[in-house]
Amino acid sequence: MWRSEPWMKAEVPGTRRATIIEKPELAAELLKQGGRILVVCGNGVSTVLSKRSLLDYIVDVAEAVDAHIATSSMAYAKIKSRLTNATWISPMEVAHRVPDPEWMGLDGKGAYKTMVFIGLPYYMTWLILTGLKNFAQSVKTISLDRFYQPNASWSLRNMNIGEWEQFLEALVNKLKA
Amino acid sequence: MKCFSIKKVSLVSKKDLYIKLKEATTTLGVLRDVEISIDRIIYEEFEEPIGPTPMPSIKDLRSWDYTLLKRYRPFYMPFCELCCLCTFGKCDLSMGKRGACGLDMAAQQSRIVLLACCIGAATHTSHAKHLVEYLIERYGRDIPLDLGEGVGVEAPIVRLVTGIKPRTLRDLEDVLSYVDNQLIHLLASTHTGQEGDALDFESKVLHVGMMDHLAMEVADIAQISVMGFPKSDPDAPLIDSGFGIVDKSKPVIMVVGHNVPSAAGIIDYLIENGLLGQVEVTGLCCTAHDAARYNPRTKIIGPISWQVRYIRSGLPDVVVVDEQCIKTNLIDEARKVDAVFIATSEKNCQGLRDRTEDPVDEVVKDLVERREDGVLIFDAEKVGEVAVKAAIALAPKRRQYKEKPISREAIIEYAKRCIKCMECVRTCPNNLPIMDAMGAAAKGDLSILSGLYEQCIGCVKCEGVCRAKLPIHSMIVWADDVFEKETFKVRAGRGAIKDTEIRAVGGPIVFGEIPGVIAFVGCSNYAYGGRDVYEMSEEFAKRRYIILASGCAAMTLGMYKDEEGKTLYERFPGSFDAGGVVNVGSCVSNAHIAGAAIKIANIFARRPLRANYEEIADYVLNRVGAVGVAWGAMSQKAASIASGFWRLGVPVIVGPHGSKYRRALLGRSDREEDWVIYNARTGEKVYCEPAPEHLFYMAETKEEAIVMIAKLCMRPNDTTKGRAIKLSHYADLYKKFYNALPEDIHLFVRTPADIPITMKDEILALLKEKDWKEKTIPDPTLLPRLIRRRE
Numbered sequence: 001m002w003r004s005e006p007w008m009k010a011e012v013p014g015t016r017r018a019t020i021i022e023k024p025e026l027a028a029e030l031l032k033q034g035g036r037i038l039v040v041c042g043n044g045v046s047t048v049l050s051k052r053s054l055l056d057y058i059v060d061v062a063e064a065v066d067a068h069i070a071t072s073s074m075a076y077a078k079i080k081s082r083l084t085n086a087t088w089i090s091p092m093e094v095a096h097r098v099p100d101p102e103w104m105g106l107d108g109k110g111a112y113k114t115m116v117f118i119g120l121p122y123y124m125t126w127l128i129l130t131g132l133k134n135f136a137q138s139v140k141t142i143s144l145d146r147f148y149q150p151n152a153s154w155s156l157r158n159m160n161i162g163e164w165e166q167f168l169e170a171l172v173n174k175l176k177a
Numbered sequence: 178m179k180c181f182s183i184k185k186v187s188l189v190s191k192k193d194l195y196i197k198l199k200e201a202t203t204t205l206g207v208l209r210d211v212e213i214s215i216d217r218i219i220y221e222e223f224e225e226p227i228g229p230t231p232m233p234s235i236k237d238l239r240s241w242d243y244t245l246l247k248r249y250r251p252f253y254m255p256f257c258e259l260c261c262l263c264t265f266g267k268c269d270l271s272m273g274k275r276g277a278c279g280l281d282m283a284a285q286q287s288r289i290v291l292l293a294c295c296i297g298a299a300t301h302t303s304h305a306k307h308l309v310e311y312l313i314e315r316y317g318r319d320i321p322l323d324l325g326e327g328v329g330v331e332a333p334i335v336r337l338v339t340g341i342k343p344r345t346l347r348d349l350e351d352v353l354s355y356v357d358n359q360l361i362h363l364l365a366s367t368h369t370g371q372e373g374d375a376l377d378f379e380s381k382v383l384h385v386g387m388m389d390h391l392a393m394e395v396a397d398i399a400q401i402s403v404m405g406f407p408k409s410d411p412d413a414p415l416i417d418s419g420f421g422i423v424d425k426s427k428p429v430i431m432v433v434g435h436n437v438p439s440a441a442g443i444i445d446y447l448i449e450n451g452l453l454g455q456v457e458v459t460g461l462c463c464t465a466h467d468a469a470r471y472n473p474r475t476k477i478i479g480p481i482s483w484q485v486r487y488i489r490s491g492l493p494d495v496v497v498v499d500e501q502c503i504k505t506n507l508i509d510e511a512r513k514v515d516a517v518f519i520a521t522s523e524k525n526c527q528g529l530r531d532r533t534e535d536p537v538d539e540v541v542k543d544l545v546e547r548r549e550d551g552v553l554i555f556d557a558e559k560v561g562e563v564a565v566k567a568a569i570a571l572a573p574k575r576r577q578y579k580e581k582p583i584s585r586e587a588i589i590e591y592a593k594r595c596i597k598c599m600e601c602v603r604t605c606p607n608n609l610p611i612m613d614a615m616g617a618a619a620k621g622d623l624s625i626l627s628g629l630y631e632q633c634i635g636c637v638k639c640e641g642v643c644r645a646k647l648p649i650h651s652m653i654v655w656a657d658d659v660f661e662k663e664t665f666k667v668r669a670g671r672g673a674i675k676d677t678e679i680r681a682v683g684g685p686i687v688f689g690e691i692p693g694v695i696a697f698v699g700c701s702n703y704a705y706g707g708r709d710v711y712e713m714s715e716e717f718a719k720r721r722y723i724i725l726a727s728g729c730a731a732m733t734l735g736m737y738k739d740e741e742g743k744t745l746y747e748r749f750p751g752s753f754d755a756g757g758v759v760n761v762g763s764c765v766s767n768a769h770i771a772g773a774a775i776k777i778a779n780i781f782a783r784r785p786l787r788a789n790y791e792e793i794a795d796y797v798l799n800r801v802g803a804v805g806v807a808w809g810a811m812s813q814k815a816a817s818i819a820s821g822f823w824r825l826g827v828p829v830i831v832g833p834h835g836s837k838y839r840r841a842l843l844g845r846s847d848r849e850e851d852w853v854i855y856n857a858r859t860g861e862k863v864y865c866e867p868a869p870e871h872l873f874y875m876a877e878t879k880e881e882a883i884v885m886i887a888k889l890c891m892r893p894n895d896t897t898k899g900r901a902i903k904l905s906h907y908a909d910l911y912k913k914f915y916n917a918l919p920e921d922i923h924l925f926v927r928t929p930a931d932i933p934i935t936m937k938d939e940i941l942a943l944l945k946e947k948d949w950k951e952k953t954i955p956d957p958t959l960l961p962r963l964i965r966r967r968e
Contacts, residue, residue, distance in 0.1 A: 014258030014271045072881040077916040096252035096843045127254035
């Protein structure tokens with residue numbers, strides 16, 4: 001039961017909650033069919049997991065689905081060295097622009113259909129997602145953090161670091177396949 | 178005819194003149210049953226003519242608010258998607274639905290922001306009213322206001338908003354009556370079925386912020402004038418600070434809160450009875466600041482987040498609470514260590530018996546013999562006597578509590594009882610890895626546990642959910658004994674900025690040669706510990722920005738030392754000048770920060786001040802490179818303080834927890850139409866630049882905040898020399914953290930002369946890549962009435 005509750009106990013969500021992504025296959029499918037994708041990274045992407053850094057997984061995901069990365073984290077320089085499609089911008093600022101139907105995205109090529117969140121403090125993601133859920137309803141949001149984010153359209157369940165790494169590894173493999 | 182009302186002099190409710198005429202023959206005819214009531218007679222000594230908006234009502238500055246809100250649009254993040262404020266509900270407002278009252282989600286969020294800001298402003302106003310009433314009772318209404326030598330503009334916010342030039346405490350009552358009146362209307366607009374538009378709620382948020390600043394200014398100029406606080410003194414004394422400065426051999430009194438009279442009562446009693454120095458007076462939060470301003474022998478323990486750990490240390494024999502930001506179950510903590518508890522504010526009675534009228538010795542006896550856990554005393558002098566006598570009587574009986582409350586061995590034993598349910602981790606606001614720390618501690622390794630100390634905000638929620646009933650907060654605090662040995666220096670709050678200082682630095686600030694004025698303010702709800710605040714302020718002090726500080730942030734600045742063991746207050750001067758680190762004082766001293774910005778417009782630029790809000794705010798927004806940083810903002814007061822700065826044109830950055838204020842005010846640098854201004858020289862509407870880019874911004878990390886601070890210090894009026902200096906800091910800081918030039922730097926280069934000489938080649942290359950074109954540097958204004966010549 002706890003695996004599908006908001007990770008922070010008091011962050012009780014509204015009436016519509018995220019659908020849980022149980023398997024990497026589903027995440028891969030959602031991303032493949034996600035249209036123009038923006039990946040929003042927080043400072044947590046610098047976390048080193050047992051095999052690779054979280055950043056490596058995320059850059060792999062972004063490359064595989066031709067996504068743009070938006071971040072104001074300290075990982076920006078590393079991301080930019082691997083990916084041209086990256087912009088230094090705060091997650092809040094990006095979320096502020098998304099509801100504008102005339103906004104053409106960070107690369108000027110059009111609106112985003114899907115936004116992926118990872119690495120921000122739990123409560124910041126929780127709040128940004130609720131902003132998007134209510135004011136940018138045409139955009140699908142996916143949380144790839146290891147904690148359930150009820151305000152996303154799709155979220156992973158609460159899981160430990162080992163399970164999470166396995167999930168990300170499988171996701172990258174599915175996307176590359 | 179029943180009654181005349183003469184608006185221009187009808188400022189307050191107190192009736193100074195009342196005339197009733199049964200019959201009067203005039204040139205107009207015969208008047209019968211005439212009643213004339215003049216609320217207050219103002220003796221006009223203010224040489225400056227009255228401006229366009231004296232004592233503005235909610236609607237009077239609405240057009241200015243809309244000008245700001247059109248550029249800095251709200252981004253709402255509903256912290257709660259339901260509304261439960263009336264019996265129609267709960268109403269689900271999510272996904273485009275409206276409540277039974279008709280309100281939509283955006284309006285509901287801005288309504289909650291307004292409610293929070295009303296709470297904050299009411300709190301400062303109540304505080305100011307109590308202080309003014311207390312001082313009038315002791316010293317009389319006609320005691321003059323005196324902010325110190327070199328301060329001619331004694332109350333810039335009061336003059337700007339109300340048009341009153343206050344001379345005495347009595348004049349401050351008039352100001353507070355106006356604030357009361359506005360707060361009632363603002364709060365009323367949040368009732369079901371009143372305001373329904375998000376932007377109009379936001380306009381009211383800005384209005385309540387302005388009221389908040391008035392109340393803060395009143396509170397601080399009253400206490401500075403009458404209570405002997407430092408008066409605009411850049412060399413205000415350095416105050417001993419930190420846990421390690423408490424002399425355990427002496428009786429110890431702890432004061433906590435924001436309203437200084439009861440702490441002053443304690444100090445007065447000690448002085449009058451020759452006991453000063455024999456009893457330790459120690460404080461937390463803003464009462465500590467103000468008690469130290471009252472008497473520099475007061476010791477500042479630390480910010481609000483240290484309340485519980487300090488009581489648990491057993492050091493305080495007596496805990497005296499006044500008002501605001503006090504943990505509301507401190508009485509339970511005091512009971513656990515046999516310390517006595519004295520509440521002193523009508524706003525915070527804690528269920529205690531009112532002993533104000535009882536004989537002192539009887540009250541002391543009841544406390545010392547534990548007949549009562551705590552008492553309620555509303556008389557500051559009596560608080561002083563009871564607290565001191567109780568502390569002296571109790572201290573010898575409480576020696577056993579003054580040693581380390583929990584041993585290393587006990588911590589290990591407790592840790593072994595952890596059942597690894599993760600409730601603590603999932604409840605901790607900072608998501609600290611408490612469970613991992615317990616696992617290591619159970620094996621004898623306390624390093625992870627002690628490593629959590631810096632990031633623990635002292636909320637103690639972890640203990641409330643612990644299924645094994647472990648004293649988690651105490652285990653974190655006493656996993657190491659560093660805490661007990663910490664000593665710091667905090668410069669006492671100096672109060673206002675002198676007019677002479679403004680004259681000296683006004684030009685360099687407005688032209689951009691002093692790259693910015695950065696105010697570190699607010700509470701200690703830090704996401705990653707207080708060191709962030711220290712590092713940010715050190716970074717900018719070294720770069721010769723002017724650093725201002727207040728409240729808990731001002732304490733945090735003093736809690737870290739360099740390699741030579743010196744705090745920022747010992748390394749940098751306390752003057753309002755490039756490279757100064759200036760503690761203005763407590764929360765209410767934030768008014769001097771806004772006041773300094775206003776004074777720059779008035780004293781340096783000679784803009785009319787009296788009742789001339791829009792013009793001054795327009796000046797500040799376009800010309801004064803000031804930024805507020807409330808890195809650990811927690812309270813509703815912090816929200817109302819910030820909203821007062823927004824209306825004045827000063828951007829505010831908060832830390833990650835600030836996102837819980839549920840609304841950002843963000844500019845869109847990609848929308849050129851948002852940055853069109855008037856060139857006051859020609860009357861032309863021109864695209865300017867996205868400066869300042871945001872009004873309310875939440876940063877995730879200190880590095881992001883540092884870069885954003887440097888960026889938000891840019892103003893359209895910067896000279897090329899000033900802009901080159903500001904750009905060099907912005908680019909240098911961005912490079913330091915992100916290893917490249919900022920991708921938006923071309924937006925802030927107006928002419929080639931703006932480009933910092935040391936970065937010329939790389940910036941020119943980037944400009945070429947971005948297809949940059951030179952722009953005119955305008956005489957910027959958002960107000961058509963300030964255009965000098967129309968073409």
